[in-house]
Amino acid sequence: MFKDLIKDRHTIRTYKNDAVDFDTVKELLKFALMGPSYKSARPIEFLVVDDKPSLEKLAKLGAFSTKYLADVPLCIITLAHTDTTTTWLQESAVVTAYFQLLAKEEGLDTAWVNIYGTEKEDKPASEYLATFLDIPAGLTPVNIIPVGYGDERVRKRKDFDISDKIHFNTPR
Numbered sequence: 001m002f003k004d005l006i007k008d009r010h011t012i013r014t015y016k017n018d019a020v021d022f023d024t025v026k027e028l029l030k031f032a033l034m035g036p037s038y039k040s041a042r043p044i045e046f047l048v049v050d051d052k053p054s055l056e057k058l059a060k061l062g063a064f065s066t067k068y069l070a071d072v073p074l075c076i077i078t079l080a081h082t083d084t085t086t087t088w089l090q091e092s093a094v095v096t097a098y099f100q101l102l103a104k105e106e107g108l109d110t111a112w113v114n115i116y117g118t119e120k121e122d123k124p125a126s127e128y129l130a131t132f133l134d135i136p137a138g139l140t141p142v143n144i145i146p147v148g149y150g151d152e153r154v155r156k157r158k159d160f161d162i163s164d165k166i167h168f169n170t171p172r
């Protein structure tokens, strides 16, 4: 059930060494791009990083919790055409969230590492990435999605009441 899938997805920061089948990931990326997109602009592309030296450099990004990236089988970096739409940041989030759920359905675990707006040694993190990654011209890296088979215990999600998060226009 889709609700169970949503409950079972967790941010995973420890992965097994097991390789990930890229054809499977490619298929999931296609479906991740089928979400809503402002004026159907579809400004998001992907950079796949699966070579050890680059993963080790990603791990040195120094943003919130990145050391484990050296040991993941594969990372997807979302890239945005920032000149074609004003909504590229939201669109990257839509695509990432879709991908995380698609991956979970396939038995794969993921996390979400924010790049956009972060810095490495007082410079935008994107500048650091460009020193070792082949980022196509005109595209801005937004976030990293590590992908693999998780190797950590996760707590079951508790049910919770959302009454205080819902507001009504009319008294009831």
Ligand SMILES: Cc1cc2nc3c(=O)[nH]c(=O)nc-3n(C[C@H](O)[C@H](O)[C@H](O)COP(=O)(O)O)c2cc1C
Pocket: 009, 010, 011, 012, 063, 064, 065, 111, 112, 113, 114, 115
């Ligand atoms: C916009 C956004 C940015 C995030 N950035 C990071 C990040 O930089 N590093 C990280 O380890 N987790 C990051 N996360 C993941 C959250 O920490 C995680 O979703 C949260 O702890 C809840 O855990 P859960 O995903 O298992 O429900 C980010 C999540 C979102 C939505």
